[in-house]
Amino acid sequence: MTPELQRYSDVCDAIAKLFQPYVEVVLHDLESETAAYIANNFSHRELGEPSLLHEIDFRGGEAVIGPYEKVNWDGRRIKSISVVVRNDKAKAIGVLCINMDVSHFHQLQQVMELLSSVPQNTEKPEALFKEDWHERINEFILSWTWERGVTVETLSRQQKRELVEDLAGQGGFSGKNSANYVARILNLGRATIYNYLKDQKEKSRLS
Amino acid sequence: MTPELQRYSDVCDAIAKLFQPYVEVVLHDLESETAAYIANNFSHRELGEPSLLHEIDFRGGEAVIGPYEKVNWDGRRIKSISVVVRNDKAKAIGVLCINMDVSHFHQLQQVMELLSSVPQNTEKPEALFKEDWHERINEFILSWTWERGVTVETLSRQQKRELVEDLAGQGGFSGKNSANYVARILNLGRATIYNYLKDQKEKSRLS
DNA sequence: TACTTATTGTCCAATATAGACTTTATCGTC
DNA sequence: GACGATAAAGTCTATATTGGACAATAAGTA
Known part of the structure; x- marks a missing residue:
């Protein structure tokens, strides 16, 4: 991982830790198109794994993409958002992906739903x-x-x-x-x- | 079950149905000290089973006893309340026991706790x-x-x-x-x- | 004390499962 | 629409889990 990107890894940790254990943060390297850093890895991705960033809709050149929904390998539903991150020269060097496991909140919704509806x-x-x-x-x-x-x-x-x-x-x-x-x-x-x-x-x- | 007690069985059904599936209502016959009616039987009691009413604290002669906590056979925690029910001559003929499965609410609490604490x-x-x-x-x-x-x-x-x-x-x-x-x-x-x-x-x- | 009842712990045949694998669909590209 | 690349649908098997029955032990109760 380049030092430029490295500096974002702490941000990943911070976000993941605040919402522990419901949030995972993946830092993608745009250069190599691989996962460079993962905080609270619940998607069981491997470091260096291809990022499949083409799945994400970059149209419009927005810095913030999403939120959008994914389904985890084990069926849990994930709400995600992505940010393009840049180096000091404003060059896009990575994508920071925040994945939130919403399965527990859905469950919670169902309990209340059952009671109130x-x-x-x-x-x-x-x-x-x-x-x-x-x-x-x-x-x-x-x-x-x-x-x-x-x-x-x-x-x-x-x-x-x-x-x-x-x-x-x-x-x-x-x-x-x-x-x-x-x-x-x-x-x-x-x-x-x-x-x-x-x-x-x-x-x-x-x- | 005596007709006098019988009339309470609908009340049991109503309560259980409103909170379905979180609440069970057991109507105990004071005469025979057995369970005379059960709505939404999640404690897996049998009709006619001894009531073990002596477990309940009748001191003070209150009509409403509790709420108190029990643990279900499968480990779920139950919040209960009991009411002494009477016939037209005001004779105590039964005990109506409302049992609420609070395990889901505890779960829900934990999700929120984990997020907020x-x-x-x-x-x-x-x-x-x-x-x-x-x-x-x-x-x-x-x-x-x-x-x-x-x-x-x-x-x-x-x-x-x-x-x-x-x-x-x-x-x-x-x-x-x-x-x-x-x-x-x-x-x-x-x-x-x-x-x-x-x-x-x-x-x-x-x- | 002896009797009753509840809990702990064990056992086993029936059942479920992780994980590797094969087959079949799906997707993207030309 | 053919081709290759991926992902998903199924299958298979050695191993692990489990419901339910049971034995052993503990905890009440009179």
């Missing part, structure tokens, strides 16, 4: 309306558990299996990485989800 | 000050994970093992049912906790 008993499966499939899955699980007077934490294995099968029946696994996402919510392994789905196919084939 | 770096292990061992364990896990910039949800098996061993080293398993409690927080089985502890003893014996 009046459930709609419209006959139509309202799970199908939200456009983001994450939301659809959340919605589905929320109402599935609500109807049974339970919460995800208290589901038995059998119940989780049923939930997964029902969700599959509704086409809930069409989104990208949705198996991963559901696995994390239900505290199951990804493999387990696939096992359930396979068993279900097997069962329906036999009947 | 400034960690004390007093050298002394502050885990030892709280008098309730539940709190001590919570505190321990919170600071253990904080130091490593992770959250309980993201702990690997190996990390959970280390956490359990460290906690055991601090005497964290002296409370009643503490193994159960820790298991639930870490999303482990009770058996797994004991496996870890046994392995640890084994290891230290060999070294």
Whole structure:
């Protein structure tokens, strides 16, 4: 890492530490297009890894880009913002990326939502309306558990299996990485989800 | 269940439904000292089960007793209140017990706490000050994970093992049912906790 | 003391899982 | 639309976890 860029690493540490453990800060080197420094690395990136900066929309030449949303490898949802950082000659030398794990805040929202909202008993499966499939899955699980007077934490294995099968029946696994996402919510392994789905196919084939 | 008591069962349903799924309502028959009705049964009580009402402090002859705290069989913490209910002749015929699962609210508190509080770096292990061992364990896990910039949800098996061993080293398993409690927080089985502890003893014996 | 009940700890067969792997889709480029 | 590069969808297996039953021990209770 160049000394110019080096000086920003402390800034990364400061930001990450203030919001510990909800925030990760990645400093990208624009020269080599790699990750030069990572504070509170929860995305499990490696130093020196290619930055894939082309994913970020630099149009307009703004210094601050975002915020935008990403999904972490393990299904947690991340709110991110990026800043182009410069050396003393005002040359753009890096991009500082702040990634915030908002999964806990979503959870918190759901607890309050469950308490304060009046459930709609419209006959139509309202799970199908939200456009983001994450939301659809959340919605589905929320109402599935609500109807049974339970919460995800208290589901038995059998119940989780049923939930997964029902969700599959509704086409809930069409989104990208949705198996991963559901696995994390239900505290199951990804493999387990696939096992359930396979068993279900097997069962329906036999009947 | 006598018709007199029966009439209260709808009240139970109403209360439970309003706070679904966080509240359970148990109607005890004072005659037989058994559970006569249960709405949203999360304590896994059976109808007709003995009520153990003597646990409740009736001194003073108050109609409303509590609130007081209990711990559910699976380690969730419950805030409860009880009301003596009467028939038309003002004879006490039952006790209506409202049990609220506060574990989700505690969780929520912790998320906010982690965000808003400034960690004390007093050298002394502050885990030892709280008098309730539940709190001590919570505190321990919170600071253990904080130091490593992770959250309980993201702990690997190996990390959970280390956490359990460290906690055991601090005497964290002296409370009643503490193994159960820790298991639930870490999303482990009770058996797994004991496996870890046994392995640890084994290891230290060999070294 | 003896009896009752709750907790601790162990065991095992059934189940889930990390991680490596193969196959299949998706994307970007020409 | 063919090609190569990536990512995601699935599969597989050796190992770890776990529900539930049980035995051993402790803690009340009368």
